[in-house]
Amino acid sequence: MAEKPQPVRVLYCGVCGLPAEYCEFGPDFERCKPWLRQHAPDLYPDLLREATEKEADKAADQLQAVGISGEGGGGGEASSGAALAPKQEEVKRLPGGKIKKKEKQEVVIEKIVRNKRKCVTVVKGLDLFGIKLSDASKKLGKKFATGASVVKGPTDKEQIDVQGDIAYDIVEFITDTWPDVPETAIFFIEDGKKVAAA
Structure with missing residues (x-):
């Protein structure tokens, strides 16, 4: 056997x-x-x-x-x-030997138009300033009387989606609510280009 x-x-x-x-x-x-x-x-x-x-x-x-x-x-x-x-x-290396770059501390605001009428304002980078995104989305939703939620973006990083076109009102709100975020660190995405808010 x-x-x-x-x-x-x-x-x-x-x-x-x-x-x-x-x-x-x-x-x-x-x-x-x-x-x-x-x-x-x-x-x-x-x-x-x-x-x-x-x-x-x-x-x-x-x-x-x-x-x-x-x-x-x-x-x-x-x-x-x-x-x-x-x-x-001590430099952090990614698989394949690429060096991981430190992320710049900046807030990027982008307006996305859906169905030619409805807008969504996307806020990225608040977490780099030590701000809890869930708290920030609640404050944004309350201030602008609209829906706001934390979602994963295309790069798997969390971002805040706020319903409506509030792109230019949001800068003043961010700098007033979180003094750690300077206005010089806030940028808009317009026609695919990054433009300073200040």
Whole structure:
């Protein structure tokens, strides 16, 4: 009689919960790397090589810093140079190696016409100023006596949709209600171009 096949044992990542061989496609591969180096070195041999190269670079930097600081005059320069190097590595990288840019703090207001008569005013970017969008939509709806709701936009970022054409009245309301939002940070989208409100 043939042997009964044994079930496959799958190693799951202790950080993201995916099978270890799929971590590189997961949400945060950088956080998984230390766990994978320790528990699954055979799956990612490049990680071990990368870790040993980083350790060698760190040791060389430390030796160089000690050598320069021993000369007397250049100690301050070496320590500041060594302090700047790790800061450059803290840049957030997206999958594919692209660098994630910090979002500008700006509020963008756009009027969308539907069915040639009805308008919807879209407000994006209030959350970048620390404003809770659900509270902001309630205040906007109350002030302009209309419907206002928080929805996900085309880029999966939350925005406020306000029924009606209130684009130019809304600037004064935003600056009065939330003093943290300067008028110079408010822009309109007109004919596909961004125009300053101020």
